[in-house]
Amino acid sequence: AQSVTQLGSHVSVSEGALVLLRCNYSSSVPPYLFWYVQYPNQGLQLLLKYTTGATLVKGINGFEAEFKKSETSFHLTKPSAHMSDAAEYFCAVSDRSNTGNQFYFGTGTSLTVIP
Amino acid sequence: NAGVTQTPKFQVLKTGQSMTLQCAQDMNHEYMSWYRQDPGMGLRLIHYSVGAGITDQGEVPNGYNVSRSTTEDFPLRLLSAAPSQTSVYFCASSPRPLMNTEAFFGQGTRLTVV
Numbered sequence: 001a002q003s004v005t006q007l008g009s010h011v012s013v014s015e016g017a018l019v020l021l022r023c024n025y026s027s028s029v030p031p032y033l034f035w036y037v038q039y040p041n042q043g044l045q046l047l048l049k050y051t052t053g054a055t056l057v058k059g060i061n062g063f064e065a066e067f068k069k070s071e072t073s074f075h076l077t078k079p080s081a082h083m084s085d086a087a088e089y090f091c092a093v094s095d096r097s098n099t100g101n102q103f104y105f106g107t108g109t110s111l112t113v114i115p
Numbered sequence: 116n117a118g119v120t121q122t123p124k125f126q127v128l129k130t131g132q133s134m135t136l137q138c139a140q141d142m143n144h145e146y147m148s149w150y151r152q153d154p155g156m157g158l159r160l161i162h163y164s165v166g167a168g169i170t171d172q173g174e175v176p177n178g179y180n181v182s183r184s185t186t187e188d189f190p191l192r193l194l195s196a197a198p199s200q201t202s203v204y205f206c207a208s209s210p211r212p213l214m215n216t217e218a219f220f221g222q223g224t225r226l227t228v229v
Contacts, residue, residue, distance in 0.1 A: 009155065032215045043119075043205055043220035044158075051215040090157060094215070101165060102148070102173060103218060107157040 002027050002093050006106035014114045019063075019078040021109045023091030026072070031093040033074040034103070035065055038088040047089075050074065061085070086113045117141045121206050121221035128196040128228045136191040136224050138206030146209040147189040148218070151175065151202040158205065164189055196228045 003026040036044040048059025148163035160173030164183040207218040
C-alpha cells in the first residue's frame with residue numbers, strides 16, 4: 001500500500017511570505033499526486049494534480065507543486081501568502097495501475113497566515 | 116450544481132444506536148467512497164464502490180456497512196454506534212475507478228457518539 005508523509009502538521013507564515021508545504025510518497029512507481037484544501041467546516045476541494053507531463057503543476061489560488069521523482073516528493077508552494085489561504089491542506093496519491101481503487105491521504109498540514 | 120450531497124450535517128447518537136449516513140451524487144460517477152477524518156490522522160477509507168452492486172472494504176471498515184443499489188446513492192450504516200466512531204465523515208465520488216481523476220467531496224457529517 002502507498003503511504004504519504006506530510007512534514008509539519010502546523011505551518012505558520014506571515015502574510016505575503018512564501019508558503020511551502022511538504023509531501024513525500026513511498027512507492028517506487030510514481031503515483032498520481034494531488035493536493036486538496038479544506039476550509040473550516042467544509043469538504044475537501046482539489047487544488048491541483050499531477051498525472052503526466054510537465055512536472056511543475058499550477059493550481060487554483062496561485063498554488064503550484066513540483067513532482068520530483070528522485071526525491072519522491074510533491075511539495076506545494078505559493079509565492080505570497082494571503083489571509084484567505086488559512087486552511088488544512090492534504091496531499092494524496094493513487095496507484096497508476098488499472099486495479100488501483102483508492103486514494104491515500106497524508107495526515108494534513110494546517111496553515112496559519114499571520115497578518 | 117448539487118455535486119455530492121451528504122445528510123445529515125450533524126448527528127448525536129447514543130452508544131448502541133444505529134443510523135444511516137446518506138450520500139448522493141448527481142454526476143453519474145462510477146466510484147464512490149466513505150472516509151472518516153480524525154485529528155492528526157488525515158482521512159481514512161472506510162468502504163468504497165466501483166459501481167452499482169459492487170462494494171469493498173477500505174482501511175477501517177469495522178462497525179460500518181454499505182450498499183450500492185444505484186449509481187447515485189451510497190449510504191453508510193453504523194450498526195451499533197460506539198464512542199470510537201465519533202468523527203467527521205466524508206463521502207466522495209470520482210468519474211471512474213481509474214484513479215487519475217480527482218475526488219469530489221461532500222460537506223461532511225459530524226457525528227458524536229455519547
